[in-house]
Amino acid sequence: MSSPASARRSPSAPPRSFLWARRVFLTLLAGFVLLPVYVMVSSSLKPLQDVSGRFRWLPSGLTIRPYFDIWQTVPLARYFANSLIVAGAATVCSVAIAVFAAYAVSRYRFPGKRIFTVTVLSTQMFPGILFLLPLFLIYVNIGNATGIALYGSRGGLILTYLTFSLPFSIWMLIGYFESIPRALDEAAAVDGSGPVGTLFRIVIPAAIPGIVAVAVYAFMTAWGEVLFASIMTNDTTRTLSVGLQGYATQNDVYWNQVMAASLVVSVPVVAGFLLLQRYLVTGLTAGAVK
C-alpha cells in the first residue's frame, strides 16, 4: 500500500518553517474544500424551518425525512436510472474505442497519425456551445431520415458523451501504452499472437491502471454533464444533471431536500473516484504527464 512517492525528498528532516507553512496552508485549504461538503451534509439532515430561515451551523433537530421526500418531489429514481444507463454505456464504449485508437497510435507508424492526434486533442478546445445546436439539428435529421431516434433518447446522449471523454482518454492511454516495453509485444508475436491478440493478451492487462483511470474519467464526465443534457433530453430520458434543478422550480425551495438529493447523486461518483484515485494518479504518472 505504501505509495512510491513516500519519503521522496531528502532524508534529513525539513526545517520548522517548512513544517509550519505546510500545516497552516493545508489546514486552511482543507477548510475551504470541506465547507460546502459540511453544508451539504448538515443541511440534508435539517428540518425545513432550519434551511428557510437564518442559516444555522448546527441543526435544531436531526431528521432523515428529506431523504424520503426527495423521491416524491421529483421522479429522482427515474433520473438516477437514466444517468446510470447513459454514463455506464458511454464509459464502456468510450474506453473500448480509446483503447483501440491508442493502441494504433502507440504501436504503428502510418500516414495521418499526427493529424489524427492533433485533431482529436484540439476538439477539446471547441466551445461546446458552437456545436450544440448543429448537433441537435443533425440528430433530428438523422431521426427523420432513418427513424433512429437520437434526439431526446438515451442513445443520442450516450453517443455525445462518449466523444467528450475520448480525446483525453486516447491521449492518456497513448502515453500509458508507450510505457509498456515493446519486448513484451514481440515476445507475444513470436508465440504466434496477432496484433489484436497482443493487444488483449499483453497490452491491456499491463495497462489496467491506466484503463481504470480513463474509465473513471469517462464516467465522471458523463455523470456531470449539464449543457447537452438540458437540450437533448425529454421527460422520460432526463438525467440527474437536469432533473436536480426540478427542486428549485417550486415556489418555495426545499433546500434540505436539494442538499439530500445532491448528496445522494454524488455518492456513487465520489465513492468510486476516491476508491480508484490511486489508479488515476498512477495512470497519469505513467501516461499523460510523462
Place this chain on the structure above:
Amino acid sequence: MTIATEGHAPPARPARPGGAGGRRGGAPRLPARLRRLGLPYLLLLPAVLLELLVHLVPMLIGIMMSFKELTQFYIRDWGSAPWRGLENYRVSIDLNAPVGQDLLNSFLVTCAFSLLAVGLCWLLGTTAAIFMQEDFRGRGLLRAVFLTPYALPVYAAVITWAFMFQRDNGMVNHVLHDQLGLTGERPFWLLGGNSFAALAVVAVWKTWPFAFLIVMAALQNIPRELYEAASIDGAGIWQQIRKITLPSLRPINQVLVLVLFLWTFNDFNTPYLLFGEAAPASANLISVHIYQSSFVTWNFGTGSAMSVLLLLFLLVVTAAYLLATSRGRKTADV
C-alpha cells in the same frame, strides 16, 4: 513479471510496425500486407467516425450557420434559410449597438474571470502538491479530501454553493453579517457586482484539484537522486523546491495552464447552475451569453457567429501561447 522475463528470449527482433513479416523471407501475400497496412486505420475508425459525427461535422455546420439568417422562422428547415454574408459578424462586433456592447462586456468579464481562476487554481494546486510530496501522517486522507470537489458532480457542488450564497438563509451572509458584522446590509451574492466574486470562488473551488492531481502525478517522475545530490550539497528544502521541483514542473505546467485556461474560458456549467439562464452582467461568461443569444432570443445565426469568433480567439491564443512557451523553454534550456 513472468511476462517480462519472457521478453528477453528473442533478441533483436525487428519491430513489428512496417512489416516485420516481410523481412522474414519472401514477400508476404498481398491480403496479409494490406491487412497490416489497414489495421491501424481500422483501429482508429470508430474514434474518427464519432469525432466526425459529434465534433467536426457539427462544427462545420455551425460555421455555415453563422453566415445565414437563422431565426425561428427558418429553424424547421434550416437549409433554406437565406444567406446573410458577414452580416451576423458585423452585428456581433458592432460596438455602437447593444448586441456588440454586450458581447464585448461578456468577453472582458470572461477574460478577467479566466486569468483569475487559472492563476489561483494553479497556485493552490501546485503549492498543495509540493507540500504533500513527502509522506506525513494523514497524507492519504488529505489527498482524498482535496480531490473531493473534483469528484463531485458539478451540479451537486454548484447547487450547494448557490445555497451558501443565498442572501437570507445562506451560510456566507450568516458568517459575514450575523457573526462577524463586516457588512451593514446583507449583500446579494448571486445578483449585481458581487456575483463575479461568487463565480470565481466556486470555479476555483471546483477546478483547483485538477491542477493538484496533475502536479502530484508529475512530481512522482522527478528522480529522487536530484534531491539527494542537492541535499548533500547543502541545499535546504526551500532551495530544493526552487531549484529542482519548480523547474522540473515546467513542461507539465505548459499543458496544465493551457487546459485550465480553455476550460474556464469555455465554462458554461458554473454560471448556468449558479445564476440560471440570465447571469448578472458582471458574471456573464461568454458561453452563457451565447447560449442566451441563441436559445432565448432564437437567433441562431448571430449565436453561431459569436461562437465562431470565440473559437477563432481561442485558436489564436492557444497558438500564440504554445509558440511563446515553447520558444521560452528552448532558450531556457540552452
